[in-house]
Amino acid sequence: MMAITLFGAAVIVFVVIRIVPGNPIAMMLPPGATDEDIARLTAHYGLDKSIPEQFVVWLTGVLQGDFGTSISLRQPVMPLVLGRLPATLELSIFALVLAVIIGGAMALTGTRFRGGRTEAVIDVANGAGLSIPDFLWALVLILTLGVLYPVFHISGRISPSLDLPFTTQFYAFESILRLRFDLWWDLLKHMFMPALALAIPLAAIIGQLLKQSLKETMHLDYVVLARTKGYGENHVILFEALRNAVLPTLTLIGVQFTFLIGGTVIIERLFSYEGLGNMAIDAVINRDLPLIQGIVLVFALLFTVVNLVVDLTYALLNPRLRHA
Amino acid sequence: MSELSRRTVLKGSTALAVAGMIGTRAYAQDIDELVIAYNVNLPSWDPTVGLSAVNPTLQAIYQSVFDQFILQQPDLSPAPGLVTEWGWNDDKSQIWMKVREGVTWHDGSPFTAEDVAWSLTRAGDEATGNPIQFIWSTIGNVKAEGNMVTADVVRFEPTIFKWMYFLTGYVLPKAYYEKVGPEGFEAAPIGTGPYMVDKFERNAFVRLKANPNYWGGKPEFETVTIKFVTDAASRVAEIESGNAHVTIEMPYEEYDRLKGNANIEGTSAPISDIGMIFLNDVEPMLDENVRKAAALAIDKKLIIDRLLSGYGVAIDTLQTPDYIAYDPSITVGYDPEKAKELLAASGFSPDNPVKFKIQTTRGFKPKDYEIIQAIVGLWRKVGIEAEIEVYEIAKHFELRAADTLAPAAFYNWGNSVGDPTTSTGFAMFGPSPHSVWDGEDLVDMIGPLWGEADEEKRIQGWKDVDRYIAENALVIPLLQYVQPILHSSAVKVTPHASGALLPHLMKRS
Numbered sequence: 001m002m003a004i005t006l007f008g009a010a011v012i013v014f015v016v017i018r019i020v021p022g023n024p025i026a027m028m029l030p031p032g033a034t035d036e037d038i039a040r041l042t043a044h045y046g047l048d049k050s051i052p053e054q055f056v057v058w059l060t061g062v063l064q065g066d067f068g069t070s071i072s073l074r075q076p077v078m079p080l081v082l083g084r085l086p087a088t089l090e091l092s093i094f095a096l097v098l099a100v101i102i103g104g105a106m107a108l109t110g111t112r113f114r115g116g117r118t119e120a121v122i123d124v125a126n127g128a129g130l131s132i133p134d135f136l137w138a139l140v141l142i143l144t145l146g147v148l149y150p151v152f153h154i155s156g157r158i159s160p161s162l163d164l165p166f167t168t169q170f171y172a173f174e175s176i177l178r179l180r181f182d183l184w185w186d187l188l189k190h191m192f193m194p195a196l197a198l199a200i201p202l203a204a205i206i207g208q209l210l211k212q213s214l215k216e217t218m219h220l221d222y223v224v225l226a227r228t229k230g231y232g233e234n235h236v237i238l239f240e241a242l243r244n245a246v247l248p249t250l251t252l253i254g255v256q257f258t259f260l261i262g263g264t265v266i267i268e269r270l271f272s273y274e275g276l277g278n279m280a281i282d283a284v285i286n287r288d289l290p291l292i293q294g295i296v297l298v299f300a301l302l303f304t305v306v307n308l309v310v311d312l313t314y315a316l317l318n319p320r321l322r323h324a
Numbered sequence: 325m326s327e328l329s330r331r332t333v334l335k336g337s338t339a340l341a342v343a344g345m346i347g348t349r350a351y352a353q354d355i356d357e358l359v360i361a362y363n364v365n366l367p368s369w370d371p372t373v374g375l376s377a378v379n380p381t382l383q384a385i386y387q388s389v390f391d392q393f394i395l396q397q398p399d400l401s402p403a404p405g406l407v408t409e410w411g412w413n414d415d416k417s418q419i420w421m422k423v424r425e426g427v428t429w430h431d432g433s434p435f436t437a438e439d440v441a442w443s444l445t446r447a448g449d450e451a452t453g454n455p456i457q458f459i460w461s462t463i464g465n466v467k468a469e470g471n472m473v474t475a476d477v478v479r480f481e482p483t484i485f486k487w488m489y490f491l492t493g494y495v496l497p498k499a500y501y502e503k504v505g506p507e508g509f510e511a512a513p514i515g516t517g518p519y520m521v522d523k524f525e526r527n528a529f530v531r532l533k534a535n536p537n538y539w540g541g542k543p544e545f546e547t548v549t550i551k552f553v554t555d556a557a558s559r560v561a562e563i564e565s566g567n568a569h570v571t572i573e574m575p576y577e578e579y580d581r582l583k584g585n586a587n588i589e590g591t592s593a594p595i596s597d598i599g600m601i602f603l604n605d606v607e608p609m610l611d612e613n614v615r616k617a618a619a620l621a622i623d624k625k626l627i628i629d630r631l632l633s634g635y636g637v638a639i640d641t642l643q644t645p646d647y648i649a650y651d652p653s654i655t656v657g658y659d660p661e662k663a664k665e666l667l668a669a670s671g672f673s674p675d676n677p678v679k680f681k682i683q684t685t686r687g688f689k690p691k692d693y694e695i696i697q698a699i700v701g702l703w704r705k706v707g708i709e710a711e712i713e714v715y716e717i718a719k720h721f722e723l724r725a726a727d728t729l730a731p732a733a734f735y736n737w738g739n740s741v742g743d744p745t746t747s748t749g750f751a752m753f754g755p756s757p758h759s760v761w762d763g764e765d766l767v768d769m770i771g772p773l774w775g776e777a778d779e780e781k782r783i784q785g786w787k788d789v790d791r792y793i794a795e796n797a798l799v800i801p802l803l804q805y806v807q808p809i810l811h812s813s814a815v816k817v818t819p820h821a822s823g824a825l826l827p828h829l830m831k832r833s
């Protein structure tokens with residue numbers, strides 16, 4: 001199933017980027033180029049063949065582990081893409097963690113103080129989080145936490161002046177493993193604003209859905225029973241209601257996480273974060289066809305893996321599915 | 325319990341804010357390391373091959389690490405660089421160059437005339453992928469002897485020495501390049517330039533260290549970090565927050581807002597980029613009355629003042645005042661009444677307008693779309709109804725190469741060498757893939773100028789071409805751009821008319 005999805009994504013992207021206006025050859029033509037030069041360049045990049053022929057050549061290469069060479073960067077595509085993927089993964093996972101913490105906290109607080117002013121404030125905050133897109137949150141954060149109160153770094157992934165001992169591109173994870181908390185702190189100061197911008201809309205969705213689920217669960221018999229046993233409200237919410245209420249939210253998080261990864265394209269650009277999304281925009285501007293294909297394929301693979309993980313997690317947490 | 329928790333949170337937040345402020349503001353207080361927020365990414369380190377070699381914005385980074393054959397000064401004039409003297413022999417069948425002595429590469433090895441000869445030969449070799457190979461191949465049989473380099477002229481190219489301080493005109497290290505190969509050079513590039521590459525993170529930053537042996541004198545700043553910040557709003561935030569000392573290319577409104585702030589200064593100067601409207605030789609542009617009316621109906625000064633806050637210079641030819649073939653006597657002017665008369669002669673009026681499409685980018689250059697909107701408004705008053713089509717720059721290149729642009733299309737043109745061949749020449753010579761107007765009359769006028777050996781005659785020839793173009797409205801030049809640079813008041817920035825933001829020209833105030 002996963003292979004079919006990836007193949008479908010590859011075919012669609014391959015065809016679409018070749019039929020939209022703008023080709024890389026026209027962009028690299030020198031002023032004195034002749035028709036022969038244009039034909040030579042077109043043939044050099046294999047663009048003189050029909051789209052099905054080009055696809056067969058590309059697919060043959062992919063099956064042999066050769067994803068082609070980037071036109072603008074003049075380097076093999078897959079090492080470039082895999083070199084950037086960890087930065088995007090770390091950012092996305094951190095954003096997800098932030099979203100779960102913020103959204104979860106809002107839902108629990110709203111449920112605990114339901115019907116009061118606190119819940120109204122949380123509902124307003126949820127509304128703002130849902131109605132303002134992530135890139136606008138990014139600009140707000142840049143202006144506030146980057147310029148007015150410059151707590152966090154505005155651009156990049158890590159300070160250029162630091163010497164990096166890393167052997168992988170998973171800087172944040174590796175800095176923890178190496179107990180280099182100075183590097184981890186610097187990474188965090190770079191990652192916090194883009195991650196928060198990505199997290200806010202998702203946090204609002206989590207907050208809203210989880211609060212709704214919790215409120216419905218709070219009326220169920222077993223919760224009422226827990227209350228009559230004398231458990232306090234905090235205990236009832238955290239240890240009785242939450243376990244059942246969290247399941248629909250978990251499914252939603254899985255779906256929304258793929259959207260969050262998609263959102264990194266714009267957010268990484270705004271924060272000059274050296275991830276896959278930032279590279280994707282350069283690739284599109286330069287009509288770097290092999291690089292676009294490589295990036296999209298990796299994104300597609302990522303999305304299918306995330307969906308698979310969510311399905312497995314859901315089955316693990318929901319006994320009815322596990323035994324079905 | 326709840327009170328303690330709140331207090332802890334408050335304390336933590338305050339500590340975080342103070343620590344953060346100290347951490348980031350430190351940049352502004354101490355300029356041991358100059359930080360530049362740059363507007364483009366550097367895709368590749370070889371300045372002689374591929375797409376990035378012909379990207380004008382990247383030349384500043386290349387020129388920080390590599391030297392060109394001939395040095396170009398901030399006013400665009402040539403000066404002795406690695407090549408200190410140059411010229412043709414009497415019958416112009418050979419070129420000669422005298423090479424600077426006592427220069428070393430960043431790895432300490434000596435720079436020699438062999439490096440110059442090898443770089444020229446490599447540039448002219450079609451197999452290496454130099455996009456300007458068509459110029460470099462006009463010389464051959466390049467030889468080094470002592471500190472002299474000679475080459476045979478295969479086809480006389482009057483601008484060959486100008487290309488030695490233009491796109492791809494860089495000297496690379498023969499022995500090192502042959503030893504490490506293209507991949508090795510990409511990973512660890514060396515040059516003879518004012519700065520050495522210390523650390524490079526693609527799409528993130530490059531950190532440069534001053535070359536202590538630079539033949540032009542060691543640069544003022546020991547360490548320069550160029551951060552690639554492609555978003556204009558983020559670049560403004562970088563300078564405003566003190567995270568960067570210098571940045572370029574931001575909206576003029578932001579430039580005006582920030583240049584008077586404490587610790588921030590602004591430097592603006594005209595650069596060699598121009599904005600223009602290509603006219604295609606298709607209906608209705610085949611009617612000279614329509615073309616001339618379109619040109620006369622545009623109030624360039626008004627557009628510059630209102631839309632660009634005055635940051636621009638109105639032009640009537642494809643030459644800016646800094647270019648060698650600039651002729652101030654060629655003017656087009658703003659005359660809407662004359663435009664109406666011309667259109668009336670062809671049967672058009674505001675009630676019965678001539679209709680065509682105009683294409684433009686949106687956000688590729690400052691206020692590009694707004695400029696075209698204003699022009700369409702001015703045209704409407706005289707009897708021209710233009711429909712705006714917004715396209716991406718990639719589509720513009722494709723349509724231009726295929727000669728299928730709309731009757732009018734906005735574009736910008738860079739020519740940091742200031743020669744008319746690289747402005748009027750390539751933009752207006754029919755057979756060039758970058759030309760849009762293909763009239764035979766113009767091809768006949770331009771053709772002989774490509775190989776004209778008499779410099780005075782050559783320049784006069786291009787001025788005549790420009791006059792002919794202006795009189796017949798074969799293109800509509802609009803303005804010369806002004807580059808806004810924001811910088812810390814602790815840094816003195818010398819603008820370069822090419823638009824290159826060169827760190828070795830920056831000093832402490």
